[in-house]
Amino acid sequence: MVVVSAAPPEPQDTPTPRSAEHARLAESADMGAPWRMWGPYLAGRQWGTVREDYSADGDAWASFTFDHAVARTYRWGEDGLGGICDRYGFLNFSVAMWNGKDPVLKERLFGLTNGEGNHGEDAKEHWWPTDGTPTHSWMQWLYRYPQAEFPYAQLREENAKRTRLEREYELADTGVLDEDRFFDVQMTYAKASPDDVCITVSATNHGPEAAPLHLLPQVWFRNTWSWGLDDRKRTLAAQDEEVAAVVAEHGYLGRWVLAADGSPDVLTCDNETNAVALFGAESNASEYTKDGIDRRVVHEDKSAVNPDRTGTKAAFWYQWDAVEPGETVTVKLRLTQAQPEQQMFGAQFDEVLGLRKAEADEFYAGVIHPGLSHDDRHVARRAYAGLLWTKQLYRFDVARWLDGDPDVPAPASRRARGQRNTSWRHVALADVISMPDEWEYPWFAAWDTAFHTLPLAHVDPDFAKEQLVLMCREWAMHPNGQLPAYEWAFGDVNPPVHAWAAWHVYRLDGYRDQQFLIRVFTKLLMNFSWWVNRKDADGSNVFEGGFLGMDNIALFDRSAPLPPGYRLEQSDATSWMAFYCQQMLKIALELSQFDRAWDGVVTKFFEHFLAISEAMNAFGSHEVSLWHEDDGFFYDVLVAPDGTTESLRVRSMVGLLPILGATEIPAWVAERLPDVAERVRWLQKRRPELMGPLRSRRAPEGRRLLLSLVGKERLQRILQRMFDTEEFLSPFGIRSLSKSTGQVFANVGGRDVSIEYEPGESRTGLFGGNSNWRGPVWFPVNVLLADKLRTLGRHYGDSFTIEIPTGSGTQCTLVEAADLIDNSLTRLFRPVDGKRPADGDRIESSDSPLWREHPTFSEFFDGDTGEGLGATHQTGWTALVAHLLNPRLPADPRWT
Template sequence: MSTPSTPTPEHVRLAESPDAGDAWRLWGPYTAGRQWGTVREDYSADGDAWAHFPFDHAHRRAYRWGEDGLAGLSDRYGFLHLTLGLWNGRDDRLKERLFGLTNPEGNHGEDVKEHWWPLDATPTHSWGRWLYRYPSAAFPYDDLRRSNAARGRDEDEYELADTGVLDDDRFVDVVVTHAKAAPDDVLVTVTATNHGPEPVPVHLVPQLTFRNTWSWGRDDRRPSLTLLDPGTTSDLDEGDVTALDVRHGFLGRYTLLAEGHPRVLLCDSETDTVGLYGAPSGPAHPKDAVDRAVVRGDDSALATDGVGTKAGLHWAFDAVGPGESVTVRLRLVAGPRPPRPFGASYGRVLADREAEADAFYDRVVPTGVREDDRLTARRALAGLLWGRQHYRYDVAEWLEGDPAGPPPPASRRAREPLGRNTSWRHLALADVISMPDEWEYPWFATWDLAFHAVALAHVDPAFAKDQLLLLTREWAQHPDGQLPAYEWAFSDVNPPVHAWAAWQVYLLDGARDTGFLKKVLAKLLLNVSWWVNRKDAEGSDLFEGGFLGMDNIGPFDRSKGVPAGWRLEQSDATAWMAAMCLSLMRIALEVARTDDAYDDLATTFLERFMAIARAMDAFGSMGIRLWDEDDGFFYDVLVGPQQQVEPVRLRTLVGLLPLLAVAVLPDWVTEELPDVTGTLRWLRQHRPTECESLISPHGGGTTLAVVDPDRLPRLLARLLDEGEFLSPHGIRSLSAAHRDGVTLDVAGATTTVRYTPGVSDTGLFGGNSNWRGPVWFPVNVLLVDALRTYAEGAGRDVRVELPTGSGRSVELGQVADELEERLVALFRPGPDGRRPGDPRDHGRGALWSAHPVFSEYFHGDTGAGLGASHQTGWTALVAHLVCSAGRRVPDE
């Protein structure tokens, strides 16, 4: 589709701020949604992060590596945080952070018990809006814990809606809006609306907090927040303003301005050691002093000298009537204070930034896209942008402990797996990173982040590229080439989708930044070597990647549960590597157009792909195949101590992933890249049988694919069978043909696996997610992309039944279109306002239907959202589908 040439104001800001350290990127919603219960805050001997720093400690204990809070605004270095505190007059504590169950407490693993939605955001965070739904009744903390503990894995989770506190709309919607008048001048409004039938008290308590950097014995410099006497603010024309002087050794000097005269509650960002641990003495003004003052009327711990490192600004509204709203306004500004900080210009800035956000998204989401899909894309991207969090973790410092603290137990430094991350002492991150979910997964995961980058490239390609490169930098990527998986176990193995994502981001950014391709290619060469050297034990070109992010997809834990003496040659691990080689080959081809030194590198990846594809067909002297000719499917294969072979005959995504290993060589390769062309010619001459199955010429191009033209229709017949993988809402992760269970004899042990379309009914991997039936968005997107590649190349003349057995014959491009349509339709409201992808506990009515939910995964039959309910990470790929589909529609 054609694109107007005049840039929007937000596009101008992006052009002015391509780098992470640029001015417009200094402030954003970078505060974590949850810092407690994370590995980086865990200093225990047993590695039980949940128990070491529980929720009930969070309001009384200083964090070591970050901060958390509601609707947090932070500098990109994580020093200063402006968050929201709330109180409804009934809770036993200030609502400062989101509540959820820890992994041992939930009957299906960790689970947040709150409702909130990122409503809007621009990539420079010049504009952002966020909504929290706060019950008017006392928050049922104990009921949620007790009731979930009583439920088994065969029961639904007990959610906030099940407690009854949200009945009759008895809640207050609190909307927080950020708008920048300048890079270092941020306007913040907080509006609370009572939707219930009765007047309710509403206490709004915005809080300004310095992350504690001075208590650990590494840096004793102490910042300060000082309440300014009205007599010292003569530069302000408006007298109805409260001001705090903000000073920090790195950030410099800021002022927090508040409209009117809220009560200012000052204390320090320090642990209440007396209250928590019974210490004989402790900080005089610990961080929970604000909570004590608001909730219990106890001012004894507040600082009385007007200086602290944490401040709460307390507005109390005793009775907000039904349908009524109350608003407070703040402004965080560096340098000279504006003389009329809340005058008419304040409202103009908000109106201008909102209009600029509309103009920006009118450009991002192509014209002609239906309105409900536009909302879905914009909300998905808003969730990604609000999910960018400051992530600080220096593994060496964490393992050593702090000089001011007790020495860590020796068990922390034991070799993995007894110790955690002890082989990753080089990893030291202090960056804004895209998180999978701000509460349930407040830490990066490498393959998640790759998918995030593809969606983010539609709005902020510079940031998307930086994210992909960040994890390949020497302070993240292991010296042996492995990419860090996630903080619970950096040594775990994620699927190698980095190269695919880098290519997608390059295309979405206009296919012009070959410098980016060169950088990522250089580091992924190390990663390929790691895979070959560490995950191909026998040098067979078949790979043993382990669980590969798919948790319980197999009959056992593929990382730890392989029978002793056996090894598991994995269809998916091998397919991922074949696909990675093709992605790297495509990148090398692109770079070689302007630098012929990369021509030879492209042939290297071509040869590696051929070797892997050949191995998938037959390996070793036994000639056993991952492909099962009778079933028309790929399986994992167990190889025993005496080289006995047992296929794991379970039909899952594992057997469909070989479809991803496909690429089309562009027609210019023949003329521009003689080395690649010569290699192809030699292969056809000397290995004609192999080339016939793996290399398919068509028109002026060539297709490379693991799945040969004879097997493709057979595998697609499984994929598109509604009795197997094809659900109304995408491709299932396990065949529905296993509804009644399939019993497997695996290395002498008998196990049964059953199609489970919803939440997991086993404790494998904590029972926190389920790959035995539901629809997972990212793998579906990869399959759609692969089908489009086939349709572009050797599959252009292939027709298949859709669905299988229907008699309806379609081209592969139409298959991709229909799968894409099913995925996007998860977010389209029906006549009653509900979306197929709404979670069970998502309420009914206009107050709920206005807000799509981006769940972690989706029920394989009904499409209902499951798992993390704010998974605006990989599920945000729906924005990629919507925007890409809109661009494929020709101009009228």
């Protein structure tokens, strides 16, 4: 029989909507709700992704290139500039443009592939999501289009010449943006209703001279008919009645109309590959292929588009021979199910835009604290905009991808024998997912998504919760309990931060949705078991895990096989598991207040944490600890075939992460959960050697307990290094590698390896790509460290202080230390002498307001200067700045 607590806490009532957008959210909790039907779900980049790679060698970047994208049909998705699509990705809309000089229409964002960039993959464009609401009732996106020919070849050639010791060669370095010779093309969307979207495309000439411009708003169907699975071909047909319009007929979506103001030419073709041009085929499936509009506009080939004006891709062609300096030209369109008519672009159209803009302002007035400075409010709103704009439809059926489609040549047999993701055949996703960014990471990563949910919970808690649940669903989570890491290798291991994110989303949503906690928690029980069974090789409670999201932080690639007989016991993997235990413990405690059946799960995670804590201090026959007493730091330990061990004495983030193992057990446990309290007393009496991590203090409400992986003395020693400016403390957060790290050499199983502090772009290609954990500041782990210092500070109070900076004589509490980290991160976006540190010396730091008003949210930040590096639109986890800028919500008194 289930015994319910005698005095369970009352769940909080659903808050009264504070604005029109909040009211829309209240009626749109389900992701299939009408207001969520249309959104910015169209990818920023589909080419170069794993899911479009059907090559034998698995080289995704070379398999489907940018140059192919103009004329080659995608299998799993679509891409475009500032576009939208329906929630299933059937019908897509975006803008194309041409300056009269480019060799191709500008239809998608350009960047260098991993092999072309001297620091990895790298977008070579300037664009910004500038505004948006969670139901996508209002959205704006800005693209900066050069008036000179886009220097595709120059960017490729110059970066190819550069080494990893040199900076990347950027678009601004080519000179095409000098004297502001560019158009700012702004996409604006305002929903009159869920099935009526008002659209404007506005282009402003910021240059000193008149310049030509072609704008081509485009609509097209994703190709679902060429693969032998569904032979129903969709149709788009132009009509000329009161207004120019294209009618889209679809078996599932029904009838939709894209109407355009003015008198543009309507061009149509088919979303079919031009196999003749690309591959030398004898014929094409359609006479009017995907590149037909490009060939008609850029190359004046009138035969490339269908004279009957039907097909599966269409564009409205607007042309200006000369847009004067300072002039703005605007195109109005409307996506609706209604019959098009001229008055649909009149006063009511403008009223919808004005109303939705005002409602967006009202919404953010209730989300962003009014006490913030103008600059902070601007950064927070841009962070939310970027986060909402990178909600993208992700389709990928791995079994179908591996086996191939009926009507296309079968993939090379070795693809199915182990090239990539062959043990993840169950993955079959067709969901809107929060992506790390639009271009460099147009695919989800499990721990990225978890971090995204914190700022998302401020604006759209239902979507945030759905994202966490989605990663645990049976079409994503492996049957063995592993969460999918990321598209390039679902089987890699991301840090287990899901439970932490779920708890914080629950908290930000008002501690009221226990059903959400149960849905996530029950699936994470399986994931926790996977970690225990697969990443603890000898059952010692000391864990391995590979690179764990921290590419190249160690002497060698920790995901690569070690020499035979060697294994690596990881400080960070073990710390992550202690952290995971505690987050599961906290969730179980919360659920136990409503249903005592969860009591046994509380004690399970309590005791498992104690076992991990004991193991971190000593493991194996040699009783060698991950803790190095002489250095006062935690290190990875290499275990040789004969059982001998060696501490890999590189001071990096892996040695700071044990701080994450800190959680308070509130005083009410003794009264409300007597079975749990009795088990704790039993352990204190019978197994006192395990109870070192359990600390207590008296408080007005009763005795409060703290579970901490690191005792006070060791914590002091770690923090001395962490807050030393010559080691981890930078003006902009905690570095991922100690600044004092010179070039360290070691020999591992006969292999020479080394590491050196690198504050900015990586100078080594150890892990590939553009990520560097050898010195820069990374937002997510900084946020975690601050969160746990705050937990420790609440318990120890003002009596526990540390010197910050180390050697300064200034004593700070742990809560003040946590605030310092948070403020260091937000300082990246606060102007100093008119320049944001995150902008570095890039063109974004220009004195021109055309650049200064557009903050970028980078993947990581230089450990010395704070300059943003890596992906330039990482409004995934770097959008955590919006979470940090908002004053903290009052904590539930049950948990303080």
